Amino acid sequence: MAVKTTGALDKRGLTDEQLRRLFRTMLLQRQLDNRGFQLNRQGKVPFALGSEGHEALQAGAAMAFERGKDLLAPYYRDLGLCLGVGLTPYEIMLSIFARAADHNGGRQFPNHYSSKAAGILSFSSILAAHIPHAVGAAYAIKYRGESGRAVLCTCGDGTTSEGEWHESVNFAAIHALPIVFLVENNCWAISTPLSLQMGQPHIWKRAAGYGIPGKRFNGFDPIETYACVKEALERAREGKGPTLLEGICYRFLAHSTDDNDLTYRTKEEISEHRKDDPVPRFESLLVDAGVMSEANVSAMKRAVLAETNEATDRAEAMPYVQPDDLYTHVHEGAWEPWQ
Numbered sequence: 001m002a003v004k005t006t007g008a009l010d011k012r013g014l015t016d017e018q019l020r021r022l023f024r025t026m027l028l029q030r031q032l033d034n035r036g037f038q039l040n041r042q043g044k045v046p047f048a049l050g051s052e053g054h055e056a057l058q059a060g061a062a063m064a065f066e067r068g069k070d071l072l073a074p075y076y077r078d079l080g081l082c083l084g085v086g087l088t089p090y091e092i093m094l095s096i097f098a099r100a101a102d103h104n105g106g107r108q109f110p111n112h113y114s115s116k117a118a119g120i121l122s123f124s125s126i127l128a129a130h131i132p133h134a135v136g137a138a139y140a141i142k143y144r145g146e147s148g149r150a151v152l153c154t155c156g157d158g159t160t161s162e163g164e165w166h167e168s169v170n171f172a173a174i175h176a177l178p179i180v181f182l183v184e185n186n187c188w189a190i191s192t193p194l195s196l197q198m199g200q201p202h203i204w205k206r207a208a209g210y211g212i213p214g215k216r217f218n219g220f221d222p223i224e225t226y227a228c229v230k231e232a233l234e235r236a237r238e239g240k241g242p243t244l245l246e247g248i249c250y251r252f253l254a255h256s257t258d259d260n261d262l263t264y265r266t267k268e269e270i271s272e273h274r275k276d277d278p279v280p281r282f283e284s285l286l287v288d289a290g291v292m293s294e295a296n297v298s299a300m301k302r303a304v305l306a307e308t309n310e311a312t313d314r315a316e317a318m319p320y321v322q323p324d325d326l327y328t329h330v331h332e333g334a335w336e337p338w339q
Contacts, residue, residue: 152179
């Protein structure tokens with residue numbers, strides 16, 4: 001499902017400035033992704049997750065998200081999506097370094113972002129655990145009679161084998177909730193390939209079993225992603241119920257810094273999928289269409305690197321959480337059961 005690089009560009013209603021923002025989010029995601037792995041190898045952080053290969057899917061989905069209205073229930077590989085809806089590189093690095101100034105108070109696992117201001121729900125590493133919460137948020141929106149809002153809930157292909165995923169989709173379908181279930185199908189559930197994960201390889205076709213629309217799209221193309229997610233979110237905001245989307249991408253890096261992916265797949269397989277790498281392909285597309293020049297691209301890459309370096313240095317210099325802060329950020333209000 002490669003993205004064609006030709007002079008003709010179907011912008012799907014996006015302006016040139018929005019296309020440049022898409023590309024910048026993709027560059028920033030890749031730079032921060034690599035920085036996390038570098039810091040781990042330097043012994044500065046204990047763990048990092050990679051999202052290389054998801055850049056187009058996440059930037060495009062983020063462009064369809066309405067800040068200040070929609071809610072995002074992401075999963076642990078959604079670095080670019082969280083950047084696209086409003087998190088800054090500094091906030092990302094605070095999470096990776098587990099510093100006290102982090103939104104989670106330095107307590108949460110790296111890459112587990114949350115931000116009340118940006119509308120990003122907190123989540124767990126347990127697959128599908130965040131999906132009932134996302135459905136609950138969508139139910140609250142409908143219960144309160146709030147129009148023009150929706151929940152974007154993401155997960156990987158492996159999560160769709162969990163019972164909570166099915167229960168949540170079923171509940172959302174029954175109650176026609178304003179939610180979009182976006183599955184980022186990168187072909188691997190850690191070390192389990194899609195062929196051993198499910199008998200029906202087309203995840204979007206499961207939508208029919210719940211009586212909701214389903215659609216599959218090319219997740220290597222940020223513009224196509226934007227158009228598909230925008231349509232589904234608009235449908236949800238209009239009170240027409242949930243949609244199941246399946247975006248096809250590929251996980252180029254290991255599952256995490258604790259994983260050796262060459263124990264279950266070959267270098268040749270990864271190299272073959274690298275032909276669809278969304279970052280250089282989208283760069284070529286924008287240059288060919290005259291949206292950006294080579295000089296523009298070079299300047300943007302330098303700016304992204306400088307921003308990443310500044311965020312890294314600033315976050316690393318911040319203090320860790322202190323022991324006497326143990327009982328803060330645990331419960332809203334008083335935490336003692338007798339109060």
